[in-house]
Amino acid sequence: MSTASQYVLEARDISKHFDGVFALNEVDLQIRTGEIHALLGENGAGKSTLIKVLTGVYAPDSGTMHLEGEGITFKGVSSAHKAGVVALYQELSIVPNVSVAENIVLGDDMPTRAGLVDWKELRRIAREQLDRLNQGQIPVQRMAGRLTPVQQTMVAVARAIAVKAKVLILDEPTAALTDHEIQDLFRVLRNLRAEGVAIVYVSHRLEEVFELCDRATIMRNGRVMTTTDVADTTIREVISTMVGRNQEDLFPTRGIPGASTAVEIHNLSGQRVKDVSLSVKEGEVLGIGGLAGSGRSELLRIIAGAQRHTSGRIVIDGQETNHKSVAAALSHGVALVPEERRSQGVVLSQSIGENIAVGNLTSISKWGLVTRARIKSLASNSIAELQIKSRGPHQTVGQLSGGNQQKVVLAKYLARNPKVLLLDEPTRGIDVGTKSEIYGLIRGLAAKGAAVIVVSSELPELIGLADRIVLMHEGHISGEVSAAGADEEQLLSYCYGRAAS
Ligand SMILES: Nc1ncnc2c1ncn2[C@@H]1O[C@H](COP(=O)(O)OP(=O)(O)OP(=O)(O)O)[C@@H](O)[C@H]1O
Ligand SMILES: [Mg+2]
Numbered sequence: 001m002s003t004a005s006q007y008v009l010e011a012r013d014i015s016k017h018f019d020g021v022f023a024l025n026e027v028d029l030q031i032r033t034g035e036i037h038a039l040l041g042e043n044g045a046g047k048s049t050l051i052k053v054l055t056g057v058y059a060p061d062s063g064t065m066h067l068e069g070e071g072i073t074f075k076g077v078s079s080a081h082k083a084g085v086v087a088l089y090q091e092l093s094i095v096p097n098v099s100v101a102e103n104i105v106l107g108d109d110m111p112t113r114a115g116l117v118d119w120k121e122l123r124r125i126a127r128e129q130l131d132r133l134n135q136g137q138i139p140v141q142r143m144a145g146r147l148t149p150v151q152q153t154m155v156a157v158a159r160a161i162a163v164k165a166k167v168l169i170l171d172e173p174t175a176a177l178t179d180h181e182i183q184d185l186f187r188v189l190r191n192l193r194a195e196g197v198a199i200v201y202v203s204h205r206l207e208e209v210f211e212l213c214d215r216a217t218i219m220r221n222g223r224v225m226t227t228t229d230v231a232d233t234t235i236r237e238v239i240s241t242m243v244g245r246n247q248e249d250l251f252p253t254r255g256i257p258g259a260s261t262a263v264e265i266h267n268l269s270g271q272r273v274k275d276v277s278l279s280v281k282e283g284e285v286l287g288i289g290g291l292a293g294s295g296r297s298e299l300l301r302i303i304a305g306a307q308r309h310t311s312g313r314i315v316i317d318g319q320e321t322n323h324k325s326v327a328a329a330l331s332h333g334v335a336l337v338p339e340e341r342r343s344q345g346v347v348l349s350q351s352i353g354e355n356i357a358v359g360n361l362t363s364i365s366k367w368g369l370v371t372r373a374r375i376k377s378l379a380s381n382s383i384a385e386l387q388i389k390s391r392g393p394h395q396t397v398g399q400l401s402g403g404n405q406q407k408v409v410l411a412k413y414l415a416r417n418p419k420v421l422l423l424d425e426p427t428r429g430i431d432v433g434t435k436s437e438i439y440g441l442i443r444g445l446a447a448k449g450a451a452v453i454v455v456s457s458e459l460p461e462l463i464g465l466a467d468r469i470v471l472m473h474e475g476h477i478s479g480e481v482s483a484a485g486a487d488e489e490q491l492l493s494y495c496y497g498r499a500a501s
């Protein structure tokens with residue numbers, strides 16, 4: 001019997017190493033027509049590398065690939081593209097400074113008339129693809145870089161379906177999306193599945209995987225551990241296969257906040273933030289919840305001096321600072337780990353050591369000298385604490401997996417020993433095994449007297465990690481609760497601006 005119809009794409013025995021270290025070790029993957037297939041594993045497990053092999057970005061060292069039963073070798077992305085195997089990579093692959101239409105219809109497929117690009121036809125094709133995704137409201141002439149994150153993702157999906165993808169691969173597509181936008185994307189993916197497209201889906205959000213996917217392949221250390229029907233397994237089981245052990249307690253025990261107030265804001269307003277007052281004690285972890293657009297990130301940016309406030313006061317350690325620049329905030333011991341970490345927080349061409357050392361020079365210089373040994377020991381500590389999967393402090397950050405790049409940024413700010421630490425979505429893109437390490441580090445910093453403010457879209461994370469939670473709605477604080485024993489539904493109703501019943 002021929003297997004040609006059973007799998008649309010199959011990888012057999014694929015290995016790939018970088019400088020002698022295996023990123024993929026004899027990997028087998030079988031993708032069926034019309035399924036959504038999750039690819040799971042910890043940061044650095046090899047998911048993105050596998051995707052890059054499947055789409056011709058990397059040539060494997062050994063192993064074979066089969067498309068609809070036929071052996072095939074992709075010589076680069078465009079050859080995979082032509083064969084109908086298309087990926088949206090973890091690093092979002094739209095071209096920001098050209099129009100939406102040109103992003104959807106790429107190079108070779110541009111319609112031409114008398115040797116010139118037929119712009120009218122180009123826009124028509126682009127619109128048609130966006131309509132299929134129910135995204136007809138996205139203006140096709142706009143620069144793609146000016147779209148919202150979900151619109152950019154949709155444009156990338158539109159490009160994939162424009163080439164009639166047989167296999168569509170998405171590497172953490174929801175990292176920058178809100179719950180509502182995620183549901184939009186899921187609707188699109190389910191429609192594509194119904195049309196017979198095979199979808200490979202990478203995500204660290206397991207609830208999402210269980211909602212959307214039919215089967216899952218779980219990787220660990222460059223190997224495939226198992227492939228299973230999602231209906232036949234549980235989140236718990238998936239986690240223990242991913243990390244190779246049972247998950248211990250995810251959250252650390254809470255501390256006891258100190259007596260003195262580390263940061264106070266009074267009647268603060270900005271663009272979206274309106275008349276917000278709150279205070280955080282030394283040693284206290286304050287969680288901030290709210291829907292996207294409720295002003296959470298803006299509030300953090302204002303406290304960090306990264307955005308100006310239009311009125312109100314900021315008081316640090318009893319001293320009115322009203323700082324209006326990042327440098328001024330830092331000089332008062334206030335540091336922000338931004339949400340867009342990969343674009344705002346690291347230099348990809350520098351080593352882990354250099355990245356962590358930048359901005360931490362005072363803590364590592366001895367008599368004004370920054371020694372290589374000190375950079376190395378600071379970085380080595382971070383690598384151990386945050387379980388950064390790397391070959392050591394000298395490795396270039398650009399060579400790390402996406403989640404491990406995020407950890408480097410986090411390490412850089414944690415090593416600063418800030419008095420007031422602001423974190424925006426600190427565990428986004430981070431695997432479940434490492435999340436608890438990060439919670440532990442945040443608690444550890446608080447135990448040393450730091451005041452911590454954490455913004456998160458995951459309510460269970462706020463409930464488990466924080467001492468106190470405030471909820472924001474349309475720029476205002478809509479509710480405040482003590483985190484221990486807080487009820488998710490109650491928090492959610494505050495997020496929607498309703499008082500809890
Ligand atoms: N260009 C490269 N040079 C050297 N090593 C690399 C390169 N690309 C990936 N690696 C290594 O291969 C391993 C697998 O990385 P990969 O990006 O595939 O992980 P991942 O499963 O996608 O992780 P994440 O969830 O963090 O995105 C990692 O140890 C990474 O450091
Ligand atoms: Mg990856």
